[in-house]
Amino acid sequence: DAGITQSPRHKVTETGTPVTLRCHQTENHRYMYWYRQDPGHGLRLIHYSYGVKDTDKGEVSDGYSVSRSKTEDFLLTLESATSSQTSVYFCAISDLPRGSAEAFFGQGTRLTVV
């Protein structure tokens, strides 16, 4: 299995508080992604990174920001959590751009905003 770790695995937070999820990889892969999974929606891309300090928005980026200061870490921040951001969040890594190779996923972080 690819070395990819998400933390925390579970979190409950209150509406309006900031939350940061961490993705850590030991594979030295260039590309990293954050997805969310919701019933009836499958997996949707939030943000992605194509290198240190190089990030871009995905399909559902509103309310989220990311940072990548090191190859191995990709952080997802919810600036002010809302109930609509209750979801399961998955980080993924890939060593080639989309269309060239499969992505490997972490175990997921279940976030509940109350």
Add this chain to the structure above:
Amino acid sequence: DQQVKQNSPSLSVQEGRISILNCDYTNSMFDYFLWYKKYPAEGPTFLISISSIKDKNEDGRFTVFLNKSAKHLSLHIVPSQPGDSAVYFCAASDSGGGADGLTFGKGTHLIIQP
């Protein structure tokens, strides 16, 4: 507008029989397709992929067929086993540059009946 569609939310198949999961796409730029398998409380795991230059790819019990003119692909599992019970996601991308992740369908929950 959903670019990757899995129209069957669930599918029940008897153990030993063939499971056929279907996926349609609308974006003609997609040229690389993947299937992921997901168990509860785990991240998706890569199963099999196919490039648009092929119409079939096999890996053990798993075969993916691609019909470009119909913008349709299918995953065949023969024979189906109890461990195949999971949610299967179809994903697609175009290889024309960029790193903005995969586009996923909503998933099909496959249930293998003993």
